[in-house]
Amino acid sequence: MRRLTRDRILSIALITPSAVAILVFVYGFIGFTGFASLTHWDTLFPDYTFVGLRNYAKLFTIERFQLDLRNTVTFTVFFLLACLSVGFGLAVLIDQRIKGEGLFRSIFLFPMAISFVVTGVVWRWLLAPGTEQTGSYGVNLLFEQAGLGFLRNGWYTAPIIWHISSESTLGILLQSIGLGFLASPKFGISWPMVSVVIAATWQMSGYTMAMYLAGLRGIPDELREAARVDGATEFQIYRYIIVPLLTPITLSAVIILGHISLKIFDLVVAMTGSGPGFSTDVPAFYMFDTTFRGNHFAEGAGIAIIILLVVAVLIIPYLIYSARTEVQQ
Amino acid sequence: MSHSKRLLFLLFSVFTIGAIVLTACGGAATTAAPAATQAPAATQAPAAAKKLEIFSWWTAGGEADGLNAMFDIYKAANPGVEIINATVAGGAGTNAKAVLATRLTGGDPPDSFQLHAGLEVEKYSPDQYLQPLDDLYASEGLEKVFPKDLLSLLKYQGHYWGVPVNIHRANVLWYNKQIFADNNLKPPTTFDEFFTVAEALKAKGIVPLVLGTKEGWESGHTFETILIGTLGAEAYKGLWTGKTQWTDPGVTQALETYKKMLTYANTDHSALTWSEGAQYLVDGKGAMHIMGDWTDGWFTSKSYKGYGWAPVPGNAGIFDALSDSFALAKNPPHADEATAWLKVAGSKAGQEAFNPKKGSICARTDCDLSLFNDYLKSAAGDWQKDAIVPSVTHGAAAIESWATAYKDAMALFATSGDVAATQAALQQACVDAKTCK
Structure with a gap:
């Protein structure tokens, strides 16, 4: 055992307050939420009768919750794809040593400084479709004026769910192999969610750009020049050298954006609410509704735990990966 | 010597910062509602000012005007009481009720809060969080001035839990x-x-x-x-x-x-x-x-x-x-002021000040109809003769x-x-x- 030196006492003393605070206010409350989700707490006044996993079993039978899970998957997939591609594209463009680089960098990064609530309200107005009687608004009006009237659509007000029809060839095929349940709107893509994705991408792609730009600047010019000497085209340089070297950046971006999208609440509430037929409802909003409006505290805690687990599925492999690479270094 | 002094100083500052962080966390949890305070009516109020916190979802337009008109009547009768108007926006009170639930469970209730008359009261576990108002009904003679259908709607588990101010x-x-x-x-x-x-x-x-x-x-x-x-x-x-x-x-x-x-x-x-x-x-x-x-x-x-x-x-x-009523929290921070408020809410003067602005009819049957617009007069007539459903x-x-x-x-x-x-x-x-x- 090492002697307790003054430095050691100091370092322990420095860490203790925040460690205690995190232990209580993060892990303590996670633990309490987990406990609450196993109880029969169904009124404002707590009732800690233990009921096991009954709340979870009930949750998965509720249609609104099933649709929420569908919407979260839709949102996360589209949001990640859009942010990564737009962010990477912007970063590559800015990396071309253009004039006024600092200005463009700031312009693209600024949306991130705005609260999701503001973004939500602004995009709610921009994407408000208007009707035959009122004429088009916002983006629809823009389409109309630009002669692109065929692009007009109901945005987040049109309850369109793209899904495999059970009468289609694919649907019949799925049924024959016992996967017929996939051919239902519950496993579809909700079009109103795409409007939310547009708003979220507008806000977060600048941030992704900043990450990629930092990565691009870290790649030594010698590598590109060596590739050029070897006769590689610009596309090949990106495909075989730049993109693979940026993998750690992409991974960090996926983690950061992924946990935002899985927990998204404020943007959806400000922009669309639950949407037509819960087409933009998300688990976090349902948790709020269930807990504080419906008074089902135990069920609400159950939803919270499910969100936590889903995020953990994304984060934990990353933590393991980064711990390993640290050891290697 | 100087070394250990520095250590002591560091330790001290660490614990101070830790304490600040902890209190900040605690503070954030309890101040759930945005509270817009109003200046007390009497300027010469004593230092230990009396307060009354009213929680509602009447934030805008006629609703807010009506609430303020009732506040004016309250202030005239109870000079020197500072009214804290804690409102949370959102139609049908959807957001306000969420905030209220956390305040009640957190042991930080407003003195009196808006509650839809009827079975909504069940949500607030009245046994634990509310005070029955049977005594107030008796002392103010409220059973005589509210219609029978409304009274039966208000009674839950044999008690009155809210004073209705209006009918919509x-x-x-x-x-x-x-x-x-x-x-x-x-x-x-x-x-x-x-x-x-x-x-x-x-x-x-x-x-x-x-x-x-x-x-x-x-x-x-x-x-x-x-x-x-x-x-x-x-x-x-x-x-x-x-x-x-x-x-x-x-x-x-x-x-x-x-x-x-x-x-x-x-x-x-x-x-x-x-x-x-x-x-x-x-x-x-x-x-x-x-x-x-x-x-x-x-x-x-x-x-x-x-x-x-x-x-x-x-x-x-x-x-x-439907009817908006005001309920009384169990052990409210300002009990006397809250009771006085509920008396104003149930009074003829209070309801006549509130309802024409809010655009609703009185819960009381003895309001002066000439104060109301044409629609409300017709609604008051229907309220007297129609079958009432919740x-x-x-x-x-x-x-x-x-x-x-x-x-x-x-x-x-x-x-x-x-x-x-x-x-x-x-x-x-x-x-x-x-x-x-």
Whole structure:
């Protein structure tokens, strides 16, 4: 055992307050939420009768919750794809040593400084479709004026769910192999969610750009020049050298954006609410509704735990990966 | 020596910062509601100022004006009391109720808070969090001035838990008089007539039925009036007591009617709140709107006068009622001030100050009708003679968890149009509430 030196006492003393605070206010409350989700707490006044996993079993039978899970998957997939591609594209463009680089960098990064609530309200107005009687608004009006009237659509007000029809060839095929349940709107893509994705991408792609730009600047010019000497085209340089070297950046971006999208609440509430037929409802909003409006505290805690687990599925492999690479270094 | 001094100093600052962080966390948890304080009426108030915190979701327009008028009466009678007006915005109190729930469970109740009269009180576990008001009812003689139907709505587990300040009617069909006159139409009294009228309006390029469903409760609101219009007063009331089954063919028929009605609604309804929907009426682009009579106050605040009103088809002679009341928290921080407030809320002067501005009628039967506008006079007349049924969307008919399940089922129905599944969900909600078997 090492002697307790003054430095050691100091370092322990420095860490203790925040460690205690995190232990209580993060892990303590996670633990309490987990406990609450196993109880029969169904009124404002707590009732800690233990009921096991009954709340979870009930949750998965509720249609609104099933649709929420569908919407979260839709949102996360589209949001990640859009942010990564737009962010990477912007970063590559800015990396071309253009004039006024600092200005463009700031312009693209600024949306991130705005609260999701503001973004939500602004995009709610921009994407408000208007009707035959009122004429088009916002983006629809823009389409109309630009002669692109065929692009007009109901945005987040049109309850369109793209899904495999059970009468289609694919649907019949799925049924024959016992996967017929996939051919239902519950496993579809909700079009109103795409409007939310547009708003979220507008806000977060600048941030992704900043990450990629930092990565691009870290790649030594010698590598590109060596590739050029070897006769590689610009596309090949990106495909075989730049993109693979940026993998750690992409991974960090996926983690950061992924946990935002899985927990998204404020943007959806400000922009669309639950949407037509819960087409933009998300688990976090349902948790709020269930807990504080419906008074089902135990069920609400159950939803919270499910969100936590889903995020953990994304984060934990990353933590393991980064711990390993640290050891290697 | 200097070394250990530095160490001591560091330790001290670490613990100070830690303490600050911890108190900040605790503080954030308890200050849940944004509170807009008002200056006390008496400028020479003593240092130990008396306070009263009133919690409501009346943030804007006539509602806020009405509340302030009641505050003025309170301040005149109780000089030197500082009123903390804790409001949280959101239609039908959807957001406010969430904040209130955390404050009650967190042991930080406002003195008195807004509560829909009726079974909504169940949500607040009255045994634990509320104070019965039976004594106040006796001392103020309130049982004599409120109508019998309202009193039975207010009683829960044998006690009164709130003092009602107003009555709203939920089943009103608002219409643009100009559009109806131009097209030689009369407000429909049956659903068949409704569809004839709607068809005629649609052909003219006017939205027959305007709707705003952004906040999620509006669809349920519209459907409850259709339920009443299809089933009638007694059978509708029976839905909430178990006497009428949700599997009843009447419910199927109501769902079919609603589904058909939605085909005549504005396509962007999910982007709009109810008042943004009502804007169609003001602009002359929409003809009819089913909403409660707070619409009357909203029209007035827009200086719009071209509206007419009628009962929703099939709802003639039935008054779908909701009432805002004020409840008293158990062990309120300022008990005496809170009791004085409830006396103002139940008084004739208080209700006459509040209701003309809020756009509702008095819960008391002895208010001076000359203070009210034409719509409210007609509503007061209907309140006297109509059959009274409780609104579910606005907390009167069912416990909150049931009302929430009902609301969700109807929000889903507005787009799915799946009659069988929705009826099954409504039946299940009744079973979950332990009213149906």
